[in-house]
Amino acid sequence: MRVYYDRDADVNLIKGKKVAVVGYGSQGHAHANNLKESGADQVRVALRPGSKTAEKVKNAGLEVATPDDAAKWADVVMVLTPDELQADLYRDHLAPNMRENAALAFAHGFNIHFKLIEPRPDLDVFMVAPKGPGHLVRSEYSRGAGVPSLLAIEQNASGNAHEIGLSYACAIGSGRAGVIETTFREECETDLFGEQAVLCGGLSALVAAGYETLVEAGYAPEMAYFECLHEVKLIVDLMYEGGLQNVRYSISNTAEYGDYQSGKRIVSPQVKAEMKKVLEEIQSGEFARNWVLECQAGQPNFKAERRRWAEHDIEQVGEKLRGMMPWLAEGKLVDKTKN
Known part of the structure; x- marks a missing residue:
């Protein structure tokens, strides 16, 4: 595995390019503003008309363009719209307008790996x-650090795609932390699996099941919320800082003993077998096909499902309890007025 840092890149490469960032959600907001503050002074954000x-x-001091106009103008087009919108976006707005020998970039391999987009x-x-x-x-x-990024090259028409991609990664701050070389396939399949089996699907279901078990046994919903959701951050922060052993070093012996005794009962061999099935569905393209069909319908x-989960009791109880903890709003990551 190759890892690159700022010293390995020429950030002037991306500074000399016209960069269109398509979309201004969570990633689009970050990429566009980080690029601008790194000295890339030719950045436009592409949004649908209206x-x-x-x-x-505009409040961030960035220019706005339509996808068609941005594609005609840009040397590099970074697509940061939701996965399900990208194929139509490329077919209808980017492919007919992108300049010859330009670069098409993504922050997730979904559409390229599953051939929903087949670039020129x-x-x-x-x-x-x-x-x-x-x-x-x-x-x-903004605080002078960075988040690691993965870098992959699918087409190298110019012979310089790797250098441009690495320059882009460093301009959004990732060269400060490390840019790891991979492939579209590896990033896409591991990312989907991690989201579904552990980070989103697995964790959300585990938290909700734990909460429901305690409430159904007669315990106060507030106690169930603190034990099964609120304190997850305490454990994850320790894990993030130093791995599983960092957690076990920091918790009580009683908690560690319970970890060893009960964890393997919750995430049993049957659960791992289901994880393997989830991975197989991702690898075969079954998940991608189902998601495309869901979007088409x-x-x-x-x-x-989004409505059902929004109405879950854990969300109602949580909203009330978070209102008692004003410090949670200080320095929060998500500010809907800006991104």
């Missing part, structure tokens, strides 16, 4: 994928 987000972009052969195609949400990419950069199941 987008309400345009005001936020004259384009460089690279990926710079920060290993953290955009709000963290922005906040770490208007996302009925996705939206129903």
Whole structure:
């Protein structure tokens, strides 16, 4: 595994390019502002005509353009819209307008790996994928640090795609922490698996199941919330800082003994077997096909699940308890007025 840092890159490469950042959500906001503050003074944010987000972009001192106009103008087009929108965006707005020998970039390998987008052969195609949400990419950069990124090259039409991608990664702050070389396939499949089996699907289901178990046994919902959701951050911060052993060093012997005795019962061999099935569905493209079909149908199941989880008792109890902890709002990562 090759890891690059600021000293390995020529950040002037991206400073000399016209860069279009398509989308201004979590990642788009971070990339565009970090690029600008790194000295890339030719950055435009591409938004659909009439987008309400345009005001936020202008308030940040950035230029707004339509995807069509941005594609005609840019040397590098970084696509940071939701995965499900990217194929149509490329087909209808980017491919017909992108300049010959320009570069097409992504922060996730989904559409390229599963061939939902098949780029023109004259384009460089690279990926710079920060290993953290955009709000963290922005906040770490602002304090002089950075979030590690993955770098992958799919097409190297210019012979310089790697150097341009590395320069871009350093300009958003990742060269301060490390830029790790990978492939679109490896990033995409491991990212989807991590999200589904552990970070999002696995953790959310575990937290909710623990909360429901305590409440159904007659314990106060507030106690269940603190034990099964609120304190997750305390453990994850220790894990983030120094791995699993850092957690076990920091907790009581009683908690550590319970870890060894009960953890393997919760995440049993049957659970691991299901994880393997989840990975197989990702590798085969079954998950991608199902998600594309869900989007083509208007996302009925996705939206129903989103509503169901928003109405879960743990969210109602949590909102009340978080209102008692004003320090949570200080320096929060997500500020919807800016991104």
